[in-house]
Amino acid sequence: MNSPTNASTNIFLSGPLGSLFARTAIPIIFIMGMNGLLTVIDAYFLGVYVGASALAGVTLIFPVFMLLNAMATLVASGMASVIARQLGAAEITAARTTLANAQALALCICALLIAGFAVTGNSITDWLANGSQDLADTGYTYISILIWCSPFAFLLSVYGDALRSEGRVGFMAAASLGVSLANIAFNYLLIVMFGLGVAGSAIGTVLAQCLALAVIAIYGGFGGTRIGLVLPGTAGWRKAWPQFLALGAPQSLSFVGISLGSAAIILALHIWNPKDYSATVAAYGIALRILTFAFLPLLGLSLAMQTLVGNNVGAQQWARSDAVLRMALAAALAYGVCIEMSLFKFSGSIGFAFVEDARSVSELGRILPIMTAMYFSSGPVMMLAGYCQAIGDPVRAAILGLSRTYLFAIPLTFMLPIALGETGIWVAAPAAETAMIAIAFLVLANLRARKGLRWGIFGDRS
Numbered sequence: 012m013n014s015p016t017n018a019s020t021n022i023f024l025s026g027p028l029g030s031l032f033a034r035t036a037i038p039i040i041f042i043m044g045m046n047g048l049l050t051v052i053d054a055y056f057l058g059v060y061v062g063a064s065a066l067a068g069v070t071l072i073f074p075v076f077m078l079l080n081a082m083a084t085l086v087a088s089g090m091a092s093v094i095a096r097q098l099g100a101a102e103i104t105a106a107r108t109t110l111a112n113a114q115a116l117a118l119c120i121c122a123l124l125i126a127g128f129a130v131t132g133n134s135i136t137d138w139l140a141n142g143s144q145d146l147a148d149t150g151y152t153y154i155s156i157l158i159w160c161s162p163f164a165f166l167l168s169v170y171g172d173a174l175r176s177e178g179r180v181g182f183m184a185a186a187s188l189g190v191s192l193a194n195i196a197f198n199y200l201l202i203v204m205f206g207l208g209v210a211g212s213a214i215g216t217v218l219a220q221c222l223a224l225a226v227i228a229i230y231g232g233f234g235g236t237r238i239g240l241v242l243p244g245t246a247g248w249r250k251a252w253p254q255f256l257a258l259g260a261p262q263s264l265s266f267v268g269i270s271l272g273s274a275a276i277i278l279a280l281h282i283w284n285p286k287d288y289s290a291t292v293a294a295y296g297i298a299l300r301i302l303t304f305a306f307l308p309l310l311g312l313s314l315a316m317q318t319l320v321g322n323n324v325g326a327q328q329w330a331r332s333d334a335v336l337r338m339a340l341a342a343a344l345a346y347g348v349c350i351e352m353s354l355f356k357f358s359g360s361i362g363f364a365f366v367e368d369a370r371s372v373s374e375l376g377r378i379l380p381i382m383t384a385m386y387f388s389s390g391p392v393m394m395l396a397g398y399c400q401a402i403g404d405p406v407r408a409a410i411l412g413l414s415r416t417y418l419f420a421i422p423l424t425f426m427l428p429i430a431l432g433e434t435g436i437w438v439a440a441p442a443a444e445t446a447m448i449a450i451a452f453l454v455l456a457n458l459r460a461r462k463g464l465r466w467g468i469f470g471d472r473s
Contacts, residue, residue: 024326028319028334036315038184043311045191047304052195053212054300056202058365063293065209066366068149070296071139074274075154079161081266082124083168086117089259091172093251098176098237107241110173112251114243117165128158141281141288149209156213163220170227177236186226194219261400261409268416273299275424276436283433287374294374297365298382305350309390312342313397320401336398343390351386354379381437385444389415392447395454407454414450419443 057065090113097106128135132155133147140147157164174183197218201211231240276295284291316339323332354361358379362372396411420443427435427442 024322024328024331028331028338032315032319032335032338035318036312038180039315040308040311041184042187043307044304045187047307049191049194050300051304053198054297054365056198057209057212058293058297059367060203061208063366063368063371064145064289065149066296066371067289067293068140068146069153069209069212070292070299071146071277072136072150072154073296073299074139074270074277075135076157077266077270077273079124079157079164081263081270082120083117083161083165084266085259085263086113086120086165086255087168087172087259088262089113089255089257090169091176092258093254094173094238095176103237106238109251110169110238111241111243112249113169113255114166114241115249116252116255117169118162118243121161121165124158124161128155132158139277143289146289146292153209153213156210156217160217160220163217163224167220167223167227170224173238174227174236177238179236182230186223186230190219190223190226193222261405261412264413265416268413268421272416272420272424275421279424279428279436280433283428283436287370290368290370291374291378293366293368293371294362294378297362297371297375298379300365301354301361301379302382305354305386309343309346309393312339312346312390313393315339316394317397317401320398324402332402336394339394339398340391343394344387347387347390351383354383354386378437381434382440384441386441388444388448392444392451395451407458410454411447411451415443415447419446 054066057069090109094106094109097103097109132151136147136151136154139150171183194215197215198212201207201215205211207214228240230236231238277292280288280291280295316335319335320332323329323335359376360372361379362375366372392411392415396408399405399408399411420439423439423442424436427438429435431438
């Protein structure tokens with residue numbers, strides 16, 4: 012049980028949970044929401060001012076883009092796990108060493124990515140384009156800029172997770188707003204005013220990343236952080252790398268799953284829908300942007316829940332941790348229902364906000380209701396996975412967090428079209444969500460049988 016001193020110094024252990032949850036979740040959801048809004052606005056600029064083919068070309072390269080994010084997350088997430096414990100123990104020198112070594116690892120991975128892309132980049136984009144040279148050129152132009160400039164993205168990810176480990180959520184929210192608005196402005200200037208097309212989108216992203224790094228450097232230089240700014244690498248700079256990679260792997264695998272899932276859909280479209288390939292890929296690209304925008308606030312809700320649950324479970328305040336989970340489950344379910352109803356209602360017309368191509372809009376109206384048919388269930392399952400992570404149950408967290416993509420969505424993307432034709436590609440998503448409901452009930456039933464808790468998760472565990 013937590014001591015009175017601990018309860019008085021840890022804001023998560025006392026006070027009304029509703030307002031505390033809101034104060035914790037809103038800044039994180041805001042940051043995630045701004046990132047999601049940026050993807051939607053970027054799609055709007057490309058679709059309206061460049062054309063559906065530009066959107067299709069960028070969508071084709073999405074698996075590579077997500078793989079880039081996965082590699083950055085692998086380093087940053089693993090580092091954050093180490094650095095948070097060091098900060099909690101007031102080991103500032105060790106934390107600075109950890110930050111330096113993480114930067115060195117990030118830059119080494121960037122070097123490998125750049126070298127690999129220099130050798131295989133053209134072949135990858137040609138294959139993804141399914142024989143369309145225009146789509147291949149568009150995709151290569153976009154992703155090549157991001158990969159050549161990947162050190163900026165990797166360093167930003169590392170420093171961003173270091174700031175979160177220090178609890179600088181307010182600064183991160185303010186900086187996220189400023190940088191996102193700057194990114195939108197850069198994209199507008201480069202895409203709309205200067206006519207640079209997909210290159211303008213990529214360059215705008217890189218410029219925004221550089222701006223964010225400059226803001227962090229100024230903030231750290233003026234003493235805004237406990238760790239400050241450090242140069243990459245110190246004595247024994249490779250010693251911590253295996254630990255970073257092991258700790259960062261679970262979260263990174265989620266992004267790898269998104270990358271593989273997108274690649275699976277594109278490959279399935281190669282097989283089942285060659286005639287309308289470009290229009291369908293453009294529609295899929297719009298759907299991806301919309302669903303990313305919808306997903307990121309859920310991720311923010313999950314991160315906030317994990318923060319509160321972790322603190323209260325650590326203090327053995329089971330009633331409070333249970334209440335937090337119930338609030339998160341209810342909020343996620345309500346959010347999912349609202350999103351699904353909205354997308355179903357506007358699926359036939361929302362495409363015109365991004366492109367003027369009637370074929371692409373028609374395709375979006377066809378595939379989006381199918382893809383989101385079970386969307387309401389995804390949020391609660393995600394909260395359960397985050398809860399298991401917060402209480403230190405990585406096995407069940409992995410089952411609930413990774414099974415959807417690796418066990419169901421990817422295999423079903425190839426299996427269902429055999430019976431349903433091209434429509435089966437899109438049915439795979441709701442089928443996977445349905446399977447995850449069953450998996451969640453099995454996990455909870457197992458926990459109830461083993462621990463005797465209500466629904467397998469509620470009750471005193473002491």
